[in-house]
Amino acid sequence: MDGISVREVTHENVDDLCRICVPPEKVTDPVFVTGVELKKEWAIGMLERWGTCAKLAYRGSTPVGMIQYWPVPEQRVIRIHCIYVPEEENWGKGIGTWLLSSLIGDVREPKDWFGGERPVALVTKTFPGESPGQYPARLFFRKKGFMQVGDDPDFLYYPLRPDFVYRPPEDGPEYISQEEDRGRAVFIYGPAPCPFAYVFLKRAERVVREVAPWLPVRWISAFTEPHEVEKRGGVRGCIVNARLIRSIPLDKPRFRQEVLRALEGAEDDF
Ligand SMILES: CC(C)(COP(=O)(O)OP(=O)(O)OC[C@H]1O[C@@H](n2cnc3c(N)ncnc32)[C@H](O)[C@@H]1OP(=O)(O)O)[C@@H](O)C(=O)NCCC(=O)NCCS
Known part of the structure; x- marks a missing residue:
């Protein structure tokens, strides 16, 4: 693709990741400023723990898309949290496809996170974050071969091993009433x-x-x-x-x- 490159997020370009989703008119809004700071805390924590947390697509030095993820060693899967190509002028140009293929390419290699094994699947729970007229993440992942987990059309997985069927564990933290x-x-x-x-x-x-x-x-x-x-x-x-x-x-x-x-x-x- 002309002029587009995909790069791993590191400490050097973590700010690009934290700002890419913020609409330009909200960049100085104090609530968004705090939102970006909290994301940076999260991203630095992930980089320190796993050495990775996202990939960014760039046109020249401008970030134009991202895919964000983390390993879940207990399940030997990679959890994709989000994929996003914010600007309309960049939609439908293969950027989302490139970001996802780059991640799939990476995780086909054995990983320390999984004790030197390969992950067995990519797992995601999509949410309706698309702009008006934009392609929803759920349809994108379905188009790319992800399959539904149980009854939830947003809960999807992509097996990295033939015949693997993902069975989700119990839900995450439960509120303890006070x-x-x-x-x-x-x-x-x-x-x-x-x-x-x-x-x-x-x-x-x-x-x-x-x-x-x-x-x-x-x-x-x-x-x-x-x-x-x-x-x-x-x-x-x-x-x-x-x-x-x-x-x-x-x-x-x-x-x-x-x-x-x-x-x-x-x-x-x-
Ligand atoms: C899903 C998304 C990442 C796709 O990115 P993209 O760069 O536009 O996608 P691509 O150009 O790589 O296209 C991927 C596939 O989707 C198809 N596609 C893309 N836009 C489409 C549209 N509007 N209608 C139908 N198909 C579409 C392409 O034809 C392509 O199909 P193929 O795999 O058969 O070739 C992007 O649309 C997006 O960011 N959507 C919002 C996701 C979201 O809500 N994220 C959370 C934000 S908080």
């Missing part, structure tokens, strides 16, 4: 693979304040209060009246409804 979280909203944040994680959490706070202006709000940082995060099971996100809200504020009606359900009866306590 008495002190009753009758309040708690927002937990920390290093995150996506700068929008913090942006969405701020948006979640706005919606919670609209729905229940009387509700006290507490923010917990994984940096300054790790024990507070730990005792809640290590979860991140929005907790209302001691219940973890699973929907995201991108789907505002659903998010509001879940907040209202979590609050049933709580106002009477005040």
Whole structure:
């Protein structure tokens, strides 16, 4: 492809990775600035732990696409967190394909992460992050041969060994309910693979304040209060009246409804 190169993310170009998803008009917005800082914490942690976390596609020195991933040794798989080609002028030009093939090429080699073995699959859970008119990640991965895991059309895997069938383990961390979280909203944040994680959490706070202006709000940082995060099971996100809200504020009606359900009866306590 003309003028395009794919490079591994290292300490030298980690800032390109952290900024690539941020819309140009939001670069100086303080909420996005924090989102980018939290992503950098995450990326540096990954580079130190695994030596890798993403690949970037460049046109000259301009980053034009990324694929982000990490190894999961317990399952001997590579988890793809995200693939993204932000600018419309670059869509449909083979950049996404090149990023994915570059990752597949890499992981066909034996890896220290898996005790010198090859991984058995790539696994991903897509989310609807595409811009209007852009190709959704779910369709892209299906087109590239990924198969569905169970009933969830966003949960996909790509076997790297003939006849391998991926069987997912139990879900990740569970919120451990705390008495002190009753009758309040708690927002937990920390290093995150996506700068929008913090942006969405701020948006979640706005919606919670609209729905229940009387509700006290507490923010917990994984940096300054790790024990507070730990005792809640290590979860991140929005907790209302001691219940973890699973929907995201991108789907505002659903998010509001879940907040209202979590609050049933709580106002009477005040
Ligand atoms: C999915 C994505 C990475 C694809 O990147 P891309 O560089 O445009 O893709 P490519 O040019 O390599 O095309 C890959 C395949 O998809 C097909 N494709 C791409 N855009 C398409 C479209 N709009 N309609 C139909 N097919 C399309 C191509 O024809 C190609 O098919 P092939 O493998 O048979 O040749 C890009 O569209 C994207 O970033 N989408 C949003 C993903 C997202 O939400 N990420 C999270 C952001 S927070």
